[in-house]
Amino acid sequence: MQALRTNEAGLRQDGRMERLRLFGLSSPALVLILVILVIPVGWLFYLSFVGSDGHFTLENYARMVSQRSYFRIFATTFRVSILTTALCIVIGYPLAYFLSQVPTRVANICMIAVLLPFWTSLLVRTYAWLVLLQSRGLINTWGISLGLWHEPLPLVYNLTGTLIGMVHIMLPFLILPVYGSMKAIDGNYVKAAANLGASPRRAFWGVFFPLSTPGLFAGALMVFILCLGFFVTPAVLGGGKVIMVSMKIVSNIQLFFSWGAASALGVVLLVLTVAILWLASRLLKLDQIAGRGH
Amino acid sequence: MKLNIAIGVAASLLATTVIAHADEVTIASWGGSYQAAQSKALFEPASKATGITVKQETYSGMSDVKLQVDSGQVTFDIVASGSGSAAHAGADGLLEPLDYKVIDVSHFYPTTYSKYCLGGDVFSTVFAWNTKTYGDNGPKTWADFWDVKKFPGKRAYRNGVAGALEPALMADGVKPEDVYKVLDSKEGIKRAIDKIRELKPYISVWWSSGAQHAQLMKDGEVDMTTGWNGRFDNAKADGAKVAYTFNQALLDYDCFAVPKGAPHKDAAMKFLAEISKPEYQAELPKYITYGPTNKDAYATGAISPEMAATLPSAPENVAKQLPISLEWYTKWEATASEMYQEMMTE
Numbered sequence: 001m002q003a004l005r006t007n008e009a010g011l012r013q014d015g016r017m018e019r020l021r022l023f024g025l026s027s028p029a030l031v032l033i034l035v036i037l038v039i040p041v042g043w044l045f046y047l048s049f050v051g052s053d054g055h056f057t058l059e060n061y062a063r064m065v066s067q068r069s070y071f072r073i074f075a076t077t078f079r080v081s082i083l084t085t086a087l088c089i090v091i092g093y094p095l096a097y098f099l100s101q102v103p104t105r106v107a108n109i110c111m112i113a114v115l116l117p118f119w120t121s122l123l124v125r126t127y128a129w130l131v132l133l134q135s136r137g138l139i140n141t142w143g144i145s146l147g148l149w150h151e152p153l154p155l156v157y158n159l160t161g162t163l164i165g166m167v168h169i170m171l172p173f174l175i176l177p178v179y180g181s182m183k184a185i186d187g188n189y190v191k192a193a194a195n196l197g198a199s200p201r202r203a204f205w206g207v208f209f210p211l212s213t214p215g216l217f218a219g220a221l222m223v224f225i226l227c228l229g230f231f232v233t234p235a236v237l238g239g240g241k242v243i244m245v246s247m248k249i250v251s252n253i254q255l256f257f258s259w260g261a262a263s264a265l266g267v268v269l270l271v272l273t274v275a276i277l278w279l280a281s282r283l284l285k286l287d288q289i290a291g292r293g294h
Numbered sequence: 295m296k297l298n299i300a301i302g303v304a305a306s307l308l309a310t311t312v313i314a315h316a317d318e319v320t321i322a323s324w325g326g327s328y329q330a331a332q333s334k335a336l337f338e339p340a341s342k343a344t345g346i347t348v349k350q351e352t353y354s355g356m357s358d359v360k361l362q363v364d365s366g367q368v369t370f371d372i373v374a375s376g377s378g379s380a381a382h383a384g385a386d387g388l389l390e391p392l393d394y395k396v397i398d399v400s401h402f403y404p405t406t407y408s409k410y411c412l413g414g415d416v417f418s419t420v421f422a423w424n425t426k427t428y429g430d431n432g433p434k435t436w437a438d439f440w441d442v443k444k445f446p447g448k449r450a451y452r453n454g455v456a457g458a459l460e461p462a463l464m465a466d467g468v469k470p471e472d473v474y475k476v477l478d479s480k481e482g483i484k485r486a487i488d489k490i491r492e493l494k495p496y497i498s499v500w501w502s503s504g505a506q507h508a509q510l511m512k513d514g515e516v517d518m519t520t521g522w523n524g525r526f527d528n529a530k531a532d533g534a535k536v537a538y539t540f541n542q543a544l545l546d547y548d549c550f551a552v553p554k555g556a557p558h559k560d561a562a563m564k565f566l567a568e569i570s571k572p573e574y575q576a577e578l579p580k581y582i583t584y585g586p587t588n589k590d591a592y593a594t595g596a597i598s599p600e601m602a603a604t605l606p607s608a609p610e611n612v613a614k615q616l617p618i619s620l621e622w623y624t625k626w627e628a629t630a631s632e633m634y635q636e637m638m639t640e
Contacts, residue, residue: 052386067632072639134515157499157515240453240500243639251454253357254379255631257386 041270048263052256060264070248070265074272077244080159080234081227084166088223091167092174093216099175100182111179114172122169126236129165130156133237157239165233173226174219181215182208217284221277228273245269317561318347323374325352326505327528331581332374332414339577340568346561356383359553363388368555371562377411378456378627380551381620384410390552390559397567403607405617406587411549412566413587415578416607418523418545418615419457422507422538427517436465436542439518440489442496447517449493450510453500455627455634457544459486460616461520464542470616477622483630487637500638511536523606527583545606545615547587579605 051057064070095114099107117125132138135152143149155161185208193203231246245265252261321337323329333350341348353359353370356379362368375383383389389410399407406413421439423432427447433439439449439461452458463473463482466489476482498516501507507521512534526538550569552562568574575586576596585607586592592602592609602608606615 063632067636069632069635069639076639134513136514154498235502239498240502240638243635248635251631254355255628257357257360257383257388 044263044266044270047259048267050258050260052258052260057260060258060260061268063261064264064268073243073245073248074268076242077228077269078272078276080162080166080230080242080244081224083163084170084227085220085224087163087167088170088174089216089220092171092219093178095171096175096178096182096215097212099179100185114175117168118172122232125169126165126233129161129168129237133161133164156237158241159238161237161239162234162242165237166227166230169233170223170226173222177215177219177222178212179215181218182212185211221280225273228269317345317558317564318349319371319558319561319565320349320351320369321372321374322351322353322358322370328582329374331578331584334581335577336414336569336574340565340574344565344568346565346568348565355379356388359383359388360386363554366555368553368557370553371556371558372550372552372566374414375411375549375551376456377408377413377547377549377618377620378623380411380549381408381624382627383551384408385624388554390554390556392552392566393563396563397570399570401572401590402570402587403589403612405545406547407549408620411551412570413547413549414569415575415582415584416545416547416587416605417584418540418543418606418611419461419520420523420526420538420540420543421461421518421520422511422526422536423518424511424514424516424535425537426514426535432537432539433518434539434541436461437467439520440465440493442493445518447496448498448515449496450499450501450507450516450519450521451490451493451497452520453502453638455630456623457520457546457618458490458634459483459630460544460618461542462486462489464616465489470542473616474619474622477626480629480633483626483633487630487633490634491637491640494637508534524583527604540606540611540614543606543615544618545612546618548584 048060049056049058051059099110099114102110130137133156134140135154137156139155140152144152155164189207189211190203193207194200198206229246230244231250234242234244235247249262249265252265253259255261323332329350329352337348337350340346351370353373356373356375359370359373360383362370380389391409392407392412394407397412399412402413403416406416421433421436423445424447425432428445433441433445438445459477460473463476463486464470466485468476477486499506499510499519501510501519501521504522504525507519508525508529510516510519511521511526512529512532514535521538523538523540523543526534526536530536550566552559552566556562570588572586572588572590572594573596575588575591576594578584578586579597579601583604585605586597587607589607591597597605603610605611
C-alpha cells in the first residue's frame with residue numbers, strides 16, 4: 001500500500017517534470033513571439049496614447065471620432081479588402097480546381113505561371129498595370145482601334161484599377177492553399193458518390209467542395225488580412241481616390257511628426273481586424289471546418 | 295629655385311595640415327536626378343574647396359530626422375528638405391538654428407531662408423497644360439484652370455494641402471497678395487476647399503509626387519495639372535506636349551537644415567556657407583531647372599539670359615508669383631490637411 005502510494009506520487013512528479021521539460025522546449029518559440037510580436041504591439045499601443053508633447057493623451061483617438069474622413073478611410077479599407085478577397089475566390093477557386101484535375105506535369109507548368117508574379121517586384125507589377133490600363137494604355141488603345149468601345153474606359157486611377165492590381169497580386173495566396181487542400185482529397189470519395197448515384201454536380205457540391213473548404217478559408221483569410229495593410233498598389237492605381245489606412249498612417253507620420261497619430265490608426269485597424277476574425281470564426285465555425293479537413 | 299622648393303614644401307605641409315584637420319559631413323537628400331544635380335553643382339566642388347569630406351545618403355523626409363533625434367542616434371549633418379516640412383520640424387525642435395554669422399545670406403531673396411532652413415534652390419508650383427489639347431490658347435490664370443467650359447478636359451491636382459489652397463482662392467477671385475490673409479482662418483480654408491470641391495468631378499488623378507505629375511502629362515492621361523516646373527521642363531525635353539506659365543504660380547524653395555545634435559554641426563555650417571556662394575548656386579540650373587536662392591548667382595555670368603528666363607527665381611518671373619508663406623504652413627497645415635482629407639474622401 002505504502003509502496004503503491006509512493007509510486008503514484010513519483011509518477012505524478014515525473015509527469016509534472018516531463019510537462020515542464022516539454023514546455024521548456026517551446027520556450028525559444030515563446031521568447032521569439034514575445035520579442036517580435038508582443039513587445040512591438042504593446043509598444044504601438046503605448047505610443048498611440050502619447051501626444052506630440054510626449055504626455056498621455058486621447059487626442060489621437062478623438063481625432064478619429066471627430067473627423068468623418070477616418071471613418072470613410074476605414075470603410076474603404078474593408079470594402080477594398082472584401083472585394084479583393086471575393087474576386088480572388090471567384091477567379092482562384094476554379095483555377096485551383098482545374099490545376100488539381102489535370103495531370104501533374106501540366107499542373108506543374110501552370111503552377112509556374114501562377115508563381116511567376118511572386119518573383120517579380122510588386123512595384124514593377126503595379127506600374128505594369130498602369131501602362132496597360134491608362135486611357136492611352138494598351139487595353140484602351142486596342143479596344144478603341146478594334147471598335148469595341150469609343151471613349152477610353154476609366155480602368156485606372158479609381159477603384160477598378162486598384163482591384164485589378166490587388167487581385168493579380170493576391171491570387172497566388174489563395175490558389176496555393178486551395179490547391180493544396182484539393183490535392184489532399186481522396187479521389188475515391190467523389191467516385192463513391194457517383195457510384196451511389198450522385199450527379200457530377202451533386203458529387204462536387206456534396207463531397208468535393210466541403211472537403212476543399214479548409215484551404216479556401218485559409219487562403220481567403222490570408223488574402224483578406226494582407227489586403228488590409230496594402231499600400232503601394234492602391235496608392236499608385238487608385239489615383240488618390242482609394243485612400244486606405246496604410247496611406248493615412250504614412251501621411252500622419254509626415255504631417256504630425258508624431259508616431260502617436262499613426263500608432264492609433266494601427267491599433268484601431270488591429271482591433272477591428274481581430275473583431276472581424278472572431279465574428280467570422282463564430283459564424284463560419286472556422287475551427288471545426290479547419291479541423292475536419294485533416 | 296630653392297625658393298620654389300621651399301614654397302612647394304610649405305604648400306604641401308599646409309595641405310597635409312588641412313587634411314589632418316579635415317572635417318566631414320553627411321548629407322541626406324531625395325536621391326534621383328535632383329540629388330545628382332546637387333552633387334555635381336554644389337557638394338562635390340564645395341567639398342574640394344573646403345576640404346570637408348562629403349558622405350551622401352538618401353532619405354525619405356523629416357520623419358527620418360525625427361527618428362534619429364528621438365533615438366539620440368543622429369547621423370545626418372545636413373538634410374535637404376521642402377521648406378514647409380523644415381519649418382514644421384524646426385518648430386518641433388528637431389533642427390539646429392542656423393548660424394548666420396557663418397552663412398552669408400545678405401544677397402539671398404529675403405523669403406528663401408529662415409531660422410532653421412537655408413534655401414538651396416527655388417522652384418515654382420505652376421499649372422501645366424497639354425499643348426495638343428489646347429493649342430496656342432492655353433489657360434493663363436487659375437480661373438482658367440477651373441473653367442471647365444472654356445477648357446474642357448481632365449485635371450490632376452495635388453493629393454495633399456501643400457500648394458493646393460492658394461490656387462483655389464486665386465481662382466475664386468482673391469488677389470494674390472490677399473491669399474494668406476483670407477487663408478488665416480478656418481472659414482478661409484473652407485472657402486478654398488469648397489472651390490476645389492467644385493472642380494473635383496473633373497479631377498481624375500490626385501498626384502502624390504513630381505515624377506507622377508510629369509508622367510501624367512507625358513502619357514496624356516490628363517489635360518491639365520498642377521506641379522513643379524522643373525519636372526515639366528524635363529518631361530518636355532523628353533518629348534511631352536506640355537507647357538506652363540509662371541503667372542500666378544507659387545514661389546517655393548527647397549532648403550538645407552541641420553538636425554538637432556548633428557555630429558559635425560560646425561562643419562555643416564561651414565559647408566552650408568560654402569554652397570550658398572553665388573558661384574555654386576549658378577551651376578545648379580545646368581543640371582535641373584531650379585533657380586538659385588542667391589541673387590548674385592545671376593551676376594556670375596554662368597547663367598545665360600535665355601536660361602535665366604526659364605528659372606523660377608529670375609527677377610521678372612518672381613514678380614509674377616506668390617511666395618509661399620511658411621508661417622501659414624506652420625500654423626495651419628495640420629488643420630487644413632484634415633479638412634482637405636474630408637473633401638478628398640467624400
